[in-house]
Amino acid sequence: MSIKLRLTIMSFFQFFVWGAWLITIANYWFGTKQWDGTQFGAIFATMGIASLFMPTLMGIIADRWVNAEKLYSLMHFLYAATLFYLPQVDDPQLFFYIMLLAMCFYMPTLALSNSISYTALTTGQYDLVKAFPPIRVWGTIGFIAAMWLVNLTGSKATGHQFHIAGAAAFGLSLFAWTLPKCPPRNVNRENQSLIQTFGLEAFKLFANYKMALFFIFSMFLGGALQLTNAYGDVFLDEFKYYPKYADSFVIEYSTIIMSISQVSETLFILAIPFFLKRFGIKKVMLLSMFAWVLRFGLFAYGDPTTGLWMIVLSCIVYGMAFDFFNISGSLFVETSTNAHIRSSAQGLFMMMTNGFGAVLGSLLSGWIIDKYFTLHFSNISNLASYLETDSLNASLLGFVKERGFTVFQDGSLSGEVMLKDWHHIWLAFAGYTLVIAILFALFFKHKHDRKSL
Template sequence: MNVKFRLTVMSFMQFFVWGAWLITIANYWFNTNGWDGTQFGAIFATMGFASLFMPTLMGIVADKWINAERLYGILHLCYAAVLFYIPQISTPHGFFWIMFLAMCFYMPTISLSNSISYNSLKSRLLDVVKDFPPIRVWGTIGFIAAMWITNLTGSKAGANQFYIAGIAAAALGIYSFTLPKCPPANLSAEKSTLVQKLGLESFRLFANYKMALFFIFSMFLGGALQLTNMYGDVFLDAFKDFPRYADSFVVKYSTIIMSISQISETLFILAIPFFLKRFGIKNVMLIAMFAWVLRFGLFAYGNPGNGLWMIVLSCIVYGMAFDFFNISGSLFVETSTAPKIRSSAQGLFMMMTNGFGAVFGSLLSGWMIDRFFTKSFGSLQSIATFVGSEPSNNHLQSFIKQQGVTIANNGFFSQPILMKDWRDIWLTFTIYALIVAVLFMVFFKHKHTEEREKAIEAVLS
């Protein structure tokens, strides 16, 4: 069978098993279990915690002891087993540890899938630069397909999302053992220290002011990267509590609406060479940061009615916000570091965004939403005003009953009803992204010279 086709199947499944639950887990968390936002922030941070050490650790294992494709298969089978067990968990504490275990198995497979693809293409004398991108784009398509299946099967707020991902992960785990063999590279003739083996020598880059500044801003922007993955779908789904939007297309197919973000991602990636050549790395990173401002700001004022265009435009802007920073940032590292530490420097960039940044963004946003943006309503009139309906509205009355609340003759509830103020949440995220963008523009000095342009072209060609 054609190796490129086999790697394409792997790439599709690699992100399918993630997309089946990543965007919709918030619905499961808040709507099914009713657990709080601070706890959910900790749950989402498990991806960051796992990213701090597992990719490096499994990379060492694959380099020294086990074929990469076999290790990849074992990790996916373990990931599948944990996914099947997740719906059995009934406490936030237990959910945290089981999700952390799932992420310890899954996160290393992203880099392993790249290694398997590179190794398989190179061993057959194929052009990695030319042949890998068309393979990788099927990963995004797999992510989108999983989101659609989760939504269309009515699984976005239930346990089935984990079963869908688990079945696919088990299939991928088995399929992995049929992939081209990628044996361990073993030790090179040149001796290396433990620090070099672990890729820690790149931390010396923090001694360089510009590189240190870049990595710090990467961490702060990495915090923003998680916010719409965490809250985007549950935000759209929350419009079901507003009578005038309860039966809208956005509420019924919120995950499909969110998938526009991933579709946009596949399109904007094609525009990156043009933008880099015309504007330079710093300006492309700035464009990405201000795109995050738009992403959050449009969500703040969007709604399923006359504000639907804002929601759709926000999803389109996501492709620019996500791709432009990740790829231009990666190119900045590639063209600004010595060849002998480039790989470890790229690892440090990913650690700052997907590791420390993800943990920072997940934990802080969860706490802030609980502390400042979860409103308590004690009367029928107050909640009717918030959702913009008459107190006698049938949908509102049904919603109140679903909360297990009774209404006294004076209109007060037997216990408060908690609802999130999504407009203020997104406005806060908007201000955060704007501050990061302005500070980056002022303090990060990087000129787009002809020499740097040639270096970028060399990487992209």
């Protein structure tokens, strides 16, 4: 089996085991378990917390002591074990800790998979910028395949999504033993400083103004990525509360609609070599940032009927928003660092984007949405008016009663029904990414040399 084929299979399942639950876990959390929204923000923050230290730590270990492909195999085996346990958890606090453990095992594999691919392709004397994107595109196809499988099997609101991901992760841990060998770099360790001995040299990149600024803006943009992962599918699913949208195809197959985002990724990944060579990292990153503005802005005004084209276009734009940031950024780090710290540098990039960025995006967004963008209804007439229906509508009354509330004769409710103000949520997110884009254009200085990539 050729090197490129093995790397392609690795890429497919690397994202399959994530896509099986990442987009649909909100349906499991809010629908099946009916747990608190603020706690859900903490669940998504587990990716960030784990990424604060695990990718960098595993990158250091791979650079110094253990073959990257063996470490990769071990991480996926442990990730599979935690996924199989998750559906048995009925306490949201315990769920948080188990998910945190799962993310401690999974998040390092994102950087390790990049490192394995880059090492194997470099050893095989391939052009990284041309050879890597067609391999990486299969990761997105794997993500799409997992989303479709979960949706079409009726698993998107059940614990089976974790079983599907766990089985694939276990298989990937076995397949990793067939990957090209990626041993630690053989370096002379005599007369080394403490920083060099423990493989912490990648942190010296922060002493470089351009690299430090790149990592900082990557952190803030990483926050935007977590917002769309956390709330995209549940946003579409909540249109079912509006009677005029209740029978929409979009609601029944919300996960498949969201998968258009990943289909778009497959096209934009293949365009990365051209854009990076032609425009350079600064312009490519700016394209990504303005694509995020469009992504959120179109969601703000979209709906399952007359505004469906906005939702679809938002999903198409996502391909540019994600790929031009995540994959181009990884390639930029790879080509801007020395060979003996590249696994560590990839881990550092992961720490800033999926670590600090994810914590910032997940925790702050959960708190802000609950405090400023959650609507409270204590009267059936007010709720009916907001949902543009009759207060005596059977589906509305059923919706209220399903949540354990009683409707009294005067129209008041025995508790408060809460709905999210998605229009203003998405506008706030669009404003956030617009500010980041403007600041990045002003402060990040980079002279593009077509021969450097």
